[in-house]
Amino acid sequence: QSTSPTRRGALIVVEGLDRAGKSSQCEMLRDSLSRQGHVVKYIRFPDRTTPIGKLIDSYLRGSSHQDDHSIHLLFSANRWEISKSIEEDIANGTMVIVDRYSYSGVVYSAAKANPTLSLEWAWRPEIGLPRPDICLFLRISPEEAAKRGGFGAERYENGEMQTRVRELFQTIFEKQQDVSIIDAGKSIEEVSQEIQGAVAGCIARLDVTGALRKLG
Ligand code: ADP
Ligand code: FDM
Numbered sequence: 001q002s003t004s005p006t007r008r009g010a011l012i013v014v015e016g017l018d019r020a021g022k023s024s025q026c027e028m029l030r031d032s033l034s035r036q037g038h039v040v041k042y043i044r045f046p047d048r049t050t051p052i053g054k055l056i057d058s059y060l061r062g063s064s065h066q067d068d069h070s071i072h073l074l075f076s077a078n079r080w081e082i083s084k085s086i087e088e089d090i091a092n093g094t095m096v097i098v099d100r101y102s103y104s105g106v107v108y109s110a111a112k113a114n115p116t117l118s119l120e121w122a123w124r125p126e127i128g129l130p131r132p133d134i135c136l137f138l139r140i141s142p143e144e145a146a147k148r149g150g151f152g153a154e155r156y157e158n159g160e161m162q163t164r165v166r167e168l169f170q171t172i173f174e175k176q177q178d179v180s181i182i183d184a185g186k187s188i189e190e191v192s193q194e195i196q197g198a199v200a201g202c203i204a205r206l207d208v209t210g211a212l213r214k215l216g
């Protein structure tokens, strides 16, 4: 039996507006890391399968109403309930790819311009969650996003909300460390190449015997 410590995996977050290409890119990244021999898991937030996730799903589809603060805390609770399994997977060497995370969490809630729901307020419940080793922000113009299809029927899929979300993403990612801003207006292949390069750099720099850090 080997006595060398297990090399931990990396926590890789993909963020961006609707139709930036997050889900397509997460799948391509999963496949490319798998081909390199990594064990990979692809998860997304909200995770609509849990009891909390079902409340969120009903809210997003417009079937139920929630107070702005209350739904914000449910989105956060949905990350907390899955955080333990993320930590275990990472410790066991799995590469975990996450489609939306705390950054979507704070930005969509703060975009509602509710006077008691600031970015600072919104960030508090995220403190202590697993900190991504890299966050890939897929940046896209409203024009490019519009070419990829109209708005769907879910709660935040309207121009006004998307404009405020775009501004707030910009605000938070100016300050955030470990963020790679990716021009998501390029072809799927080009974006995928850029992401693979950024992730390879992250994995090469990773202290694989150290623990996952926490959001502060
Ligand atoms: P998101 O998960 O960010 O909402 P998706 O990956 O579901 O975005 O992509 C939204 C739509 O745009 C899909 O129809 C997808 O095929 C298309 N798409 C994704 N990336 C690109 C790209 N780089 N160029 C053109 N179309 C794209
Ligand atoms: N969203 C997502 C939030 O408002 N808060 C969060 O914490 C998260 C993770 O939910 F409108 C919003 C962002 C988006 C919706 O859409 C989820 P997708 O299509 O499942 O990514």
Ligand code: MG
Pocket (backbone or CB within 6 Å): 022, 023, 024
């Ligand atoms: Mg998606």
